Amino acid sequence: MADLILPLKREYFEAIARGDKTEEYRLYNEFWRRRIEGRNFSNVILTLGYPKSDDHTRRLAFPWRGYILKTITHPHFDNRPTKVFAIRIGASEDSSQ
Template identity: 55%
Template sequence: MRTLVLPLKGEYFDAIKAGIKPEEFRAATPYWRRRLDGQSFDQIELTRGYPKRGDDARRLVLPWKGYRLTTIVHPHFGADPVEVFAIDVSR
């Protein structure tokens, strides 16, 4: 089973777990293009930081629903619009 693991900052992990944040963003850099373009996953594992093995409270495993390319303005990426992979993390 192929799993995409994404470590997240606490605020983003908590928002996804609460169902408030339906997408997780990654800049469309060559690194993320290699990791996502043309790849297929069975599930996505979101972690709150880098938890110890067995710390299930800081892990969230969801089915893989894909991603879309979009352009956003977000404080995390700076003041200018940036192309991102919007990974579907909705429940």
């Protein structure tokens, strides 16, 4: 199975590395639906930007735990309610997707 690779901005990468952030969000749109819906992955690989392939300090790997659909309000999405894929990072009670 393939890995899902998601480049992140520093603030989100560091929050996940600290364990403060347990979900990574991607817009619920056609682009991300084609890449996520109905697929299973081995791992979620989170990168700090676009590191060189041998730069392991800018990569975090987690087992694929699925996602849930959520509506969130966040400055990154202009503080408007926005439907997103909430990709689970770390341990999860419900890994149904």
